[in-house]
Amino acid sequence: MYGSGILKGLLVTLKHFINTYRDDLRQGKKRYHTPEGIAYRSSKEAQGIFTVQYPEEKLPVPEEFRFIPFLVYEEKAEGEIEYRCTSCGICAKVCPPQCIWIIRSSDPNTGRPIPDPAEFFIDADICMSCGFCSEYCPFDAIKMDHDYELANYDRQKNNIFDKVKLGKPVSYYAQIRPDNYAREEAARVEAEAIRAARRPRP
Amino acid sequence: MAAKVDGETIVGLKPVMGYLHRNHEKIGERNTYLLNMPFTDRLDYFCSMSNNFGYALAVEKLMGIKPPERAEYIRVIMAELTRIVNHVSTIGFLLNDLGAYFTPILYAFEERELILDIFEAVSGSRMMCNYFRFGGVARDLPAGTLDKIRDLVFERLSRKIDELELYLTNNEILRHRSEGVGVLTPEQALAYSTTGPVLRASGVPYDLRRADPYGIYDRFDFDVAVRYHGDVYDRYLVRIDEIRQSIRILQQAVKDIPEGPIQEGKPQYQVRVPAGESYGRVEGPKGELGFYIVSTGKPNPWRYHVRAPSFINLTPLELMCIGQKVADVVVILGSIDIVLGETDR
Amino acid sequence: MSNPSIALETDLTHIFPDMIKSDERQGYEGYIVEPAQLVYFLTRLRDELGYDYLSSVTGVDYLPEGKMEVVYHLRKSTGGAPLVIKTQVARENPVVDSIVSVYPGAEFQEREAWDLLGIRFDKHPDLRRILMWEGFDGHPLRKDWREGYFEEDSKPFKSRWPDGHFKRSEQINPFGKNVDYPAGFDPETWIPEPETALYAGLDKMVRGVEETAIDTEQIIINLGLNIHPHTVYFEWRLR
Numbered sequence: 001m002y003g004s005g006i007l008k009g010l011l012v013t014l015k016h017f018i019n020t021y022r023d024d025l026r027q028g029k030k031r032y033h034t035p036e037g038i039a040y041r042s043s044k045e046a047q048g049i050f051t052v053q054y055p056e057e058k059l060p061v062p063e064e065f066r067f068i069p070f071l072v073y074e075e076k077a078e079g080e081i082e083y084r085c086t087s088c089g090i091c092a093k094v095c096p097p098q099c100i101w102i103i104r105s106s107d108p109n110t111g112r113p114i115p116d117p118a119e120f121f122i123d124a125d126i127c128m129s130c131g132f133c134s135e136y137c138p139f140d141a142i143k144m145d146h147d148y149e150l151a152n153y154d155r156q157k158n159n160i161f162d163k164v165k166l167g168k169p170v171s172y173y174a175q176i177r178p179d180n181y182a183r184e185e186a187a188r189v190e191a192e193a194i195r196a197a198r199r200p201r202p
Numbered sequence: 203m204a205a206k207v208d209g210e211t212i213v214g215l216k217p218v219m220g221y222l223h224r225n226h227e228k229i230g231e232r233n234t235y236l237l238n239m240p241f242t243d244r245l246d247y248f249c250s251m252s253n254n255f256g257y258a259l260a261v262e263k264l265m266g267i268k269p270p271e272r273a274e275y276i277r278v279i280m281a282e283l284t285r286i287v288n289h290v291s292t293i294g295f296l297l298n299d300l301g302a303y304f305t306p307i308l309y310a311f312e313e314r315e316l317i318l319d320i321f322e323a324v325s326g327s328r329m330m331c332n333y334f335r336f337g338g339v340a341r342d343l344p345a346g347t348l349d350k351i352r353d354l355v356f357e358r359l360s361r362k363i364d365e366l367e368l369y370l371t372n373n374e375i376l377r378h379r380s381e382g383v384g385v386l387t388p389e390q391a392l393a394y395s396t397t398g399p400v401l402r403a404s405g406v407p408y409d410l411r412r413a414d415p416y417g418i419y420d421r422f423d424f425d426v427a428v429r430y431h432g433d434v435y436d437r438y439l440v441r442i443d444e445i446r447q448s449i450r451i452l453q454q455a456v457k458d459i460p461e462g463p464i465q466e467g468k469p470q471y472q473v474r475v476p477a478g479e480s481y482g483r484v485e486g487p488k489g490e491l492g493f494y495i496v497s498t499g500k501p502n503p504w505r506y507h508v509r510a511p512s513f514i515n516l517t518p519l520e521l522m523c524i525g526q527k528v529a530d531v532v533v534i535l536g537s538i539d540i541v542l543g544e545t546d547r
Numbered sequence: 548m549s550n551p552s553i554a555l556e557t558d559l560t561h562i563f564p565d566m567i568k569s570d571e572r573q574g575y576e577g578y579i580v581e582p583a584q585l586v587y588f589l590t591r592l593r594d595e596l597g598y599d600y601l602s603s604v605t606g607v608d609y610l611p612e613g614k615m616e617v618v619y620h621l622r623k624s625t626g627g628a629p630l631v632i633k634t635q636v637a638r639e640n641p642v643v644d645s646i647v648s649v650y651p652g653a654e655f656q657e658r659e660a661w662d663l664l665g666i667r668f669d670k671h672p673d674l675r676r677i678l679m680w681e682g683f684d685g686h687p688l689r690k691d692w693r694e695g696y697f698e699e700d701s702k703p704f705k706s707r708w709p710d711g712h713f714k715r716s717e718q719i720n721p722f723g724k725n726v727d728y729p730a731g732f733d734p735e736t737w738i739p740e741p742e743t744a745l746y747a748g749l750d751k752m753v754r755g756v757e758e759t760a761i762d763t764e765q766i767i768i769n770l771g772l773n774i775h776p777h778t779v780y781f782e783w784r785l786r
Contacts, residue, residue: 002374009369013305042319044350044358050312062319064344066326089708094471096237098704101711113709121713130240130332135340136471144326160713179344206767220678227663228688232701264574392624395601395652406624408600413626478574481603481620481629494605494618497574502701509603509620517655528768546678 019048033057063177066131066144068124071166072173083167084141086115091133091142099126100133120163125155140184146176203519203531210527215520219513222546230506235261235336235473238506242493243330245508246544249288251280251321252486254334259416260482260493261336264475267466273338274418275459279351280324280333281417281484282448282455286359287317288487289399289441289448290366292539296438297370299536300379306370313362316354323347336473338465348456355452363445371442380434384522384534387432394518397511398489400538403440404432410485422451434537472501488512488539508547512540562596563588570633577618577631582643585634589649592621592630600624601650606660608638610690615641615666636666645671663688684729 024031031037038057041050052059069091073083092100105118134143145168152158174181206214226245230238242257243250255277262268269277291314294307318328324343325333333340370376386396391404401408409426411419427443429436477499483492489511496505515538523531559578560569566584570577580588592598602620609616615638620629636643645668646653657668658677665686668674676683685692696716698704706714 005369005372005374005377009373012365012369016309042316044316044353046312050315062323062344064324064326064341065322087709090471092708092711093703094237095707096233096240096702098702098707100707101713102708103711104709119711119713121711123713123715126716128240128330129327130330131326132236132240132471135469160715204767216673220676220680223678225687225694228694232699234702237702392600393651395650408624408626413622414628476574478572479576479631481631483602483629490602492603492620494603494620496607500701505607507603507605507607509605513655513659514603514652517652 016048021048023048035060061146061148063179065146066129066134067148068127068129068145068150068161069122069133069142069166070145070168071120071163072141072143072170073167074170081167083117083163084139085117085120086139086141087113087117087120088115088138090136090138094132094136095127096130096132097126097128099123117163120166122161122166124150124159124161143173143177143180203535205523205528205531207528212523212526212528212531215523215531217516217519219516219542219545222542224547226547227506227508231503234501235475235503236471238503239334240330240332242508243332244543245510245547246486246488246491246512246541247329248291248541249284249487250329250331251284251333252484252491254331255281255417256482256484256486256491257493258334258336258482259484260480260495261473261475263480263482264478264495264497265336265473266476267337269338269466270463271460272342272462273464273466275455276339276343276464277334277417278419278422279452279455279459280321280331280339282452283317283320283351285448285487286445287314288539289445290314292487293366293370293438293441296434296533296536296539297376299532300376302375306366309362310366313359316358320347320350320354323350335465335469337467338463340465340469342464348459351452352456355449355456359449360446363442363449367442371439376438377435379530380438380533380537381431383434383526383530384537385431385433386518386522390518390521391432394521396489396515396518398486398515398539399427399437399440399444400489400515402427403429403436405430410483410490414483416482416484422454424451434533437537437539475499475503483509486511488541488544489515491544508544510544510547512538512542512544513547516540516545563591567632570631577633579633579635582634582636586644586646586649589619589621589632589646592632593649597623597625598630601646601652602629604646604653604656604660606664606666606688608664608688608690610638613638615664617643617660617666619646641666642669643667644669645674647671662686665689 027037027040031040032053033056038052038059040046041052042059071083071085073081076082087102087104089102089104092098092102099122101119101121101123102117103119104113105116106113129144131144203215203217205212205216226241229241233241239254239257242253245253290310291307294310297306298304321331321333322328324347325331325340386394386400386404388405391401391406396404397408397410405428407426407428410416411424412426424447427440427447429440429443475497477497479494479496481492481494483490485491490509491511492509494505494507494509495503498504519535519538522534526534558569560567566588567578567580570579598621600622602622603618604620605618607616607618614635616633616635619632621632622629634643641664643666645657647657647668648670654672655677657671658674660666661668661671661674662676662678663686675681679687687694698706706712
């Protein structure tokens with residue numbers, strides 16, 4: 001029959017339409033605005049409506065997700081902050097759009113450089129979120145953040161991130177990237193054990 | 203495009219391009235080899251994994267290194283998933299150009315979203331993946347990702363492509379508007395250097411994965427999708443066939459993937475590339491994507507050229523459109539499947 | 548990693564002894580052909596040896612040697628690795644024969660080589676700029692051409708570390724000291740020329756149009772495309 005193709009197509013569309021409401025009735029209030037509902041809609045059994053309604057519902061980002069980087073600092077006793085960064089400059093060299101600007105600090109008495117950054121700027125307008133800086137940092141000092149809601153009204157004032165704005169504690173890093181953190185801590189402990197074994201016995 | 207029309211019939215056509223020209227090749231000459239990898243993502247922004255693949259192949263040929271087994275399998279899995287993503291979007295956009303406004307796109311994009319979620323879990327970003335490195339891939343697949351890929355490949359994708367075919371392939375409107383439109387004979391297709399689905403829809407069974415194999419494609423069992431009429435309908439059918447063949451390759455790859463290291467040697471940011479030239483090419487979803495690199499042994503390339511399939515597939519556009527109506531031009535352009543990021547670089 | 552059984556077995560210098568020679572530079576492959584023999588050689592390759600598919604045409608600027616090179620990658624439609632053919636011409640006023648008569652697919656790629664490198668192609672049907680706009684001065688991919696925001700020849704830049712005093716890109720002003728305008732050019736008073744070359748090319752075209760019963764006139768329209776090619780809108784621009 002002429003037109004059967006179009007009719008079959010319309011039946012498929014009708015099926016999708018009905019599926020939306022069928023799942024609504026079956027899952028009731030748990031379908032929207034709950035983590036299980038979002039997980040259902042992004043799984044392989046999803047039928048019917050597929051949309052995750054941002055900003056009321058946010059898709060959880062996977063661990064590897066990368067956005068603008070942040071500097072990791074360790075919190076010592078008495079609220080003292082120690083940045084892991086030693087201003088070696090590898091991240092500045094390996095950044096494809098060259099958006100990292102670092103000023104090494106020098107010892108005030110001898111004038112020789114010390115492994116601590118005096119200034120650390122990242123131009124968030126240029127950063128392309130490639131992740132090279134965190135991939136090639138030998139000290140695990142700069143990592144990619146998960147926060148993507150950085151829109152603001154004044155880019156000249158807000159979008160150059162300096163050392164203070166970039167600094168976040170190790171506990172935050174462990175929370176957003178647990179597997180990576182666990183792997184790095186295990187490697188650090190192992191390296192420390194090897195070094196301790198090589199030290200001459202007293 | 204500037205088209206000369208006589209009434210409604212096209213008499214002459216000249217494409218005008220260059221509005222997205224970002225001087226990618228000059229930037230490539232300023233970057234070092236590793237720094238160029240995220241820029242290749244942004245060439246054909248729908249298929250960033252394929253672009254990375256081609257560039258990694260070109261530089262690995264100069265360096266003379268080969269990635270380990272697991273990395274090769276991961277590369278093939280990512281490349282075939284990218285092919286499915288791209289073809290599914292192209293079919294959606296072709297139907298958008300035909301007038302079925304956004305419904306096929308909406309249904310096709312569900313599959314695309316699930317695959318992009320996999321890309322996000324593996325590489326960190328949905329579209330600008332930056333995942334391949336010289337000698338392997340950047341990170342291993344996280345726990346659970348391989349199961350998600352298995353679910354998709356063995357259960358969901360074939361079913362969804364069948365549904366797509368159910369309401370599209372025999373649709374009378376699609377058939378009337380696309381059969382016999384924009385015909386390209388096989389001799390013309392070869393002479394005008396077309397590649398990819400456009401060439402194979404014209405009857406020339408040329409697929410780089412068979413003709414000049416790279417990676418581990420010679421281990422997989424798949425057919426080359428060919429059709430013989432060379433019109434828009436055949437280009438649509440060839441893409442559906444290719445999705446099915448990609449699913450076949452994926453099923454074999456996911457079953458055979460071994461454990462092991464994912465990168466040859468330690469990751470370094472200053473790769474040492476000896477002097478010479480190399481042409482690394484992949485069968486991207488749009489055609490033959492090639493990277494021609496000339497190196498003088500310095501940290502950055504002397505010449506970096508991208509053989510962009512969308513740019514070259516536009517050459518026979520005039521030939522295909524003469525004698526057609528204005529409304530058909532839109533459909534023909536949609537069937538060639540161009541991406542402006544690649545056309546203009 | 549190509550199949551060795553369909554790789555090149557013949558050494559082409561035996562078949563064409565006076566026209567080509569092997570490329571002996573370290574790490575290079577393929578053959579260098581004399582510019583005068585280029586079209587003849589490629590025609591014979593296509594007809595006799597079965598290389599009927601042109602894969603890519605590209606140009607390379609060798610500034611220290613004073614040469615411009617055009618590189619052709621040819622393939623057989625039965626499969627196999629590409630054959631690399633090169634011609635070399637002097638860097639001042641480079642002119643190469645166009646191969647559009649042999650492989651029509653080279654049309655856009657030769658236009659790109661003209662646009663970005665300045666290599667002129669003799670007997671090309673429509674040699675105009677393709678990626679840059681008409682009226683652009685200069686050939687951007689040449690090694691002695693510097694772009695507006697030029698800082699250094701290769702990354703990483705020394706201004707980022709260890710002395711990284713931050714500077715916004717807009718402060719490295721392209722209308723400042725590091726760009727050159729042609730003599731006598733004033734950006735405030737310049738009026739760009741319309742796309743006459745494009746429309747002139749279309750005007751000359753007389754394709755076979757049959758006489759129909761409807762009396763139609765021939766006009767030129769611009770079918771516009773925004774950034775993503777799949778939402779097409781029409782922009783009627785009548786000449």
